[in-house]
Amino acid sequence: MSPVNYLYLAALLFAIGSTGVLIRRNAIVVFMCIELMLNACNLALVTFSRMHGNLDGQIIAFFTMVVAAAEVVVGLAIIVSLFRSRHSASVDDASLMKL
Amino acid sequence: MENLIALLVAAPLLGAAVLLCGGRRLDRSGHWIGTLLAVASFAVGVLLFADMLGKDAEHRALHQSLFSWIPVEGFQADVAFQLDQLSMTFVLLITGVGSLIHVYSIGYMEHDERRRRFFGYLNLFLAAMLLLVIADNYLLLYVGWEGVGLASYLLIGFWQHKPSAATAAKKAFLVNRVGDMGLSIAIMLMFTTFGTFAFGPVLESTGETSEGMLTAIGLLLLLAACGKSAQVPLQSWLGDAMEGPTPVSALIHAATMVTAGVYLITRSGAIFNAAPDAQLAVVIVGAVTLLFGAIVGCAKDDIKKALAGSTMSQIGYMILAAGLGPIGYAFAIMHLVTHGFFKAGLFLGAGSVMHGMNDEVDMRKYGGLRKYMPVTFVTFGLGYLAIIGFPGLSGFWSKDKIIEAAFAYDDGIRGWIFGGVALLGAGITAFYMTRVMIMTFFGEKRWQPDESGNEPHPHESPKSMTIPMIVLAFGSVFAGGLFSLNESFVKWLEPVTQFEHPHPVISVPAITASTVVVLLLGAALAYVMYGRKPVPVTAPRGSLLTRAARRDLLQDDLNHVVLVRGGEHLTRSLVYVDHTMVDGVVNGTAAGFGGLSGRMRKMQNGFARSYAVSMFGGTAILIAATLLMRAV
């Protein structure tokens, strides 16, 4: 089996995650789908690292994880405060930009 | 002495301000204040005149600079006055005749509750006209020019409760605006050409300017003169202006307003001298108006309108003379002054007749008034003899000179044409003035009770009205002879207007003789038509020419067809174009954008997920494009 298959898997997971972002209304689930997309990227980076024979890809994946952690902290805080003020975690409720 | 010049304007201006701002507490004394200030202005004029006579001819012009009005780099307009012989003549005429008319108005307007306001307007009129004639630059002249227009509007429409008066005032104002436009454009051209407005620099530098530009300026000045002086084709307002009180008519026709055009052309003589084409246009306008006014005067039964036609005709003489150049300027002004005397006298006489006849103006309802108003009859009669040019009286001296000058226009056919027209005009003048005289003062009495049963009781007017008439009658009789004695008037004006002796195509005694013959013929014809048989109270239908002349030779109809109808059609077509094409494009664009944005708006539903789809789809398309580029 060629390791390229890992890349195909990453692409598939990324597409599934993005579709989830588009169709789910619960902000938490949307956020989870974003995490799924990040993980798909990480898988691709790790695979690249293996294919090229150096560890830079893994380093970048590591940084991605750190950034994702920071993002989760802030994002969940936003969701919580949003829920406090609007009593809803639906992304559609925050449609104030509508004319 | 120079410092007194401003007083000429300041006195009547002060009067106007006091009377118009003073309110009702001046109702009982207002007319005296107005008259006093007009007389004061006249006194200042006389003082300056006496001073001027004491100097030698070349150093008579006075100059007074009040203040810098619009000081801009390259554009200097000063409020400065210039009083030379030409201005002096006008000042004396305006203030003198104006003061007499003020005195006359005291009696004439006695029963009008708005008399104070009337005198305020009269003073304003005098002030504007004086500013016009003593300004030392065209811009200040323009201020006076517009002031005259405003004052005439206020006075013609003084009885504003009459719709006809209000309309006449508006008409006068509007027609004058056409002429004003000409003057304002002429002033702008002067500024671009000469870089200044002052009379001195402009008139001295005509030699260095192209003839085309001078012709353009000259024609625009002529347009301005046509508006103010009621010359063809802008004469239509003059007849309707008779809706104003009679003293106003006298003031407009004798001393102010209509003389402004003659003044303008004479003052700008240097420009016209250097532009023969413009001069020819002036002469033609004068000649046409001369006949036009005379013919209109023949047909009118309204005494004031007949006199208005006469004014138009006489001003035509002046414009004709002014167009002749140095051979005519002096005579134009001389005729203007003598005309000022006898026309003011005639109008005041007409006003006196109306005063005694319950404000009836139809001459067919007069008749035989000489027995009832002897003073009016005598003064009016002397004015009549003067205007027809009866030998020895004022009109004879001035008009005969103009006819001579017209014959001297050139050696060829033009001299004959213009001379002939002037001569013919003299005959028609004699005809229509004799007609007015006979219908008013001779024959049977024809007045009848009006609708409410009040039969007029003709009576002589009060002293305040007859004295000005007597004074003016003296002027009508003697002024011309006095001016012609030793050619004193021509010599007086010569430093300003230049003078050349005319050389007519036929000899001078022959012209004088034929003038006398023509006027006798005209008078005799009028006597045959109106003196030998009774005058019908209702006007006969008359010939085609008579009917046309009664309608001011169809001037209003022409204006209506050409300007009103034409304007309406132009406006309608423009409105159509505006609605269909301009609005179509604008509205179409707006509707297009509106529809488009309505559709676009639906995409902006405010849902973050919809925007995310757009972003994601866009990314997908970008990747597809990149891959496609790599594949190709």
Add this chain to the structure above:
Amino acid sequence: MSTLAAYATSSGEALQFWVLGTVAVIGALATVFMKKAVHSALCLAGTMIILAVFYLANGAYFLGIVQVVVYTGAIMMLFLFVVMLVGVTAADSLKETIKGQRWLAALCGLGFAVLLVGGIGNASLKEFNGLAQANSAGNTEGLAALIFTKYVFAFEITGALLITAAVGAMVLTHRERTERAKTQRELAEERVREGKHLPPLPAPGVYARHNAVDIAGLLPDGTPSELTVNKTLRDRGQIRDVSSEALNDLKALEQRSDERLGRSGDAASSTDDAASGDKKEAAK
């Protein structure tokens, strides 16, 4: 370990890939399509653990462990906490409210997947070096060497980012009290002014047989009142309507008492017949 660095992977790894890969995709799909946020979170955690295994298989031992500890251990638990905080909302419904959104999303996702797969398929990925050399001194040591030399600035900045994120979260969730807390008296007056539910809410149903709090109490006319049930249960739609159940129970009770009292009746006689029949059989 050396097999991982080979040009092609071992057949064992291939088997592991196909089995776990399928599970990972199913987990991802379940994350997207599960109705309840808790289920989505659990499915996502499963997918992440599988990804951790794949990291290990790809020679990224450090990352594999970090994935399990940080992602599944910390981040996903954070998610679960928030899910509990936020609770169940209408947002959980999978019914689409924006017209065409689902089709557009599906089209975009599918198109994107096709493009990515196509792009990867087209790319020249012949190079395959393996990590044998890079991992020779140990994977963690190799990473450490890179982080503290080549990527040291990025690493430091990441630390700053984490601190900022922590502060940001505190700021976002902190609520400053802008007005004085209401006293009990004020609260009572407010309730009187609003004029609703002055007395305490009514108690739930009385059939205390199991979790009785989810049974609506009956109003005097016999209809259930939802007000008596806890708001959370109301929102979840977990109210049990026992009115029909109660009636049935009542009927059964009456029937039993009839039996015991030996009353005659159509229904009673038939049961008696059946019962006597049973007794006969038992006797035989």
